[in-house]
Amino acid sequence: MSGFVFSVVIPTFRRPDVLAKTLECLERQNCNFAFEVIVVNDGPAEELPKLRFGKGKRANWKLLQNKENLRRAATRNRGIREAKGEYILMLDDDIWAVPGLLNAHYEKQKEIHGGVVVGAVPPAKEIENTVWHRYIARNYERIHDRLKKDILDFGLFLTGNVSIPTTVLKQSNGFDERFKEYSFEDSELGYRLHSKGIRFAHTSEAIGCHFFSENLDTICSKAYASGRSLALFVKLHPELFYKMQCHSISILPWKGRDILKNSIKKIMFTGLSGMILKTLVTILNKGGCRKAAVCLLPWLELICRAKGFKNGKDQQ
Numbered sequence: 361m362s363g364f365v366f367s368v369v370i371p372t373f374r375r376p377d378v379l380a381k382t383l384e385c386l387e388r389q390n391c392n393f394a395f396e397v398i399v400v401n402d403g404p405a406e407e408l409p410k411l412r413f414g415k416g417k418r419a420n421w422k423l424l425q426n427k428e429n430l431r432r433a434a435t436r437n438r439g440i441r442e443a444k445g446e447y448i449l450m451l452d453d454d455i456w457a458v459p460g461l462l463n464a465h466y467e468k469q470k471e472i473h474g475g476v477v478v479g480a481v482p483p484a485k486e487i488e489n490t491v492w493h494r495y496i497a498r499n500y501e502r503i504h505d506r507l508k509k510d511i512l513d514f515g516l517f518l519t520g521n522v523s524i525p526t527t528v529l530k531q532s533n534g535f536d537e538r539f540k541e542y543s544f545e546d547s548e549l550g551y552r553l554h555s556k557g558i559r560f561a562h563t564s565e566a567i568g569c570h571f572f573s574e575n576l577d578t579i580c581s582k583a584y585a586s587g588r589s590l591a592l593f594v595k596l597h598p599e600l601f602y603k604m605q606c607h608s609i610s611i612l613p614w615k616g617r618d619i620l621k622n623s624i625k626k627i628m629f630t631g632l633s634g635m636i637l638k639t640l641v642t643i644l645n646k647g648g649c650r651k652a653a654v655c656l657l658p659w660l661e662l663i664c665r666a667k668g669f670k671n672g673k674d675q676q
Contacts, residue, residue: 362445365446365447368449369449370398373402374407375454376407377409389460395445398424398442398443399422400438411423433538437535447524449462450521460567469525475524476558477522477523478517479563482504483570498654503516513554517547524553535548543589551600576642580661583661587669588672591670609669610669629670
């Protein structure tokens with residue numbers, strides 16, 4: 361036995377300064393049990409800071425370097441395979457843990473006798489106050505509202521701050537490595553765990569502050585990538601097509617009332633519509649009409665996601 365209660369698995373890609381702060385926060389954990397930290401670098405080795413692994417509080421920490429870019433799912437799986445702790449805690453490289461995060465996960469794991477424990481991921485106070493960040497923060501508020509429910513859905517398997525017994529995760533074969541792009545590799549694993557009857561629970565005391573840095577271009581590119589990943593998700597689990605609202609972003613069979621709906625979608629989900637709306641959002645933001653820009657952002661994301669979904673389906 362390793363003696364580790366937790367293995368903290370952190371995939372990283374080209375965010376050395378943010379990762380350095382993430383690791384400093386883990387050094388300040390106030391738990392009274394042993395844990396290891398496994399960082400899996402999916403980017404160039406020379407871009408990482410000096411991590412001082414093997415010394416002081418980092419004596420049991422280690423770095424794994426991918427020889428090639430494996431992407432999110434495969435990178436996490438590599439860290440999971442190396443884990444020796446009773447539980448695995450998955451953090452992103454931009455999640456800054458409060459001192460009580462690990463202990464809060466442990467107490468909740470004992471309470472539910474093993475399962476999925478989802479922590480909180482509020483925006484870090486250090487992020488720049490931009491219209492884009494306020495928009496993302498509002499989306500996180502909706503996620504935290506969902507976490508307050510008595511029964512949590514599989515979509516709340518949030519790999520930015522989630523723990524699970526190591527044996528349960530390894531028996532589930534980890535993440536599906538066919539997911540290469542942003543999003544839904546976590547929901548897909550969450551769905552398989554949920555289907556096996558694994559209990560999901562939330563603890564608001566396990567706080568990992570999210571230091572994100574986004575702009576209009578990254579919001580659009582992530583929405584597009586999530587659409588492509590969603591296409592793979594529903595291909596693997598076609599029973600979830602309607603639950604995942606895929607009918608709202610895809611062209612349905614041309615019959616009955618769907619003729620009008622599809623005609624609207626044909627117009628709305630064109631590349632030209634996306635370009636026009638993105639330009640309008642940019643103009644509104646620069647002109648100081650930020651509330652109007654925020655109101656249009658969900659529509660722009662929808663158009664980008666629909667385009668990604670279509671392209672993802674076409675390439676399968």
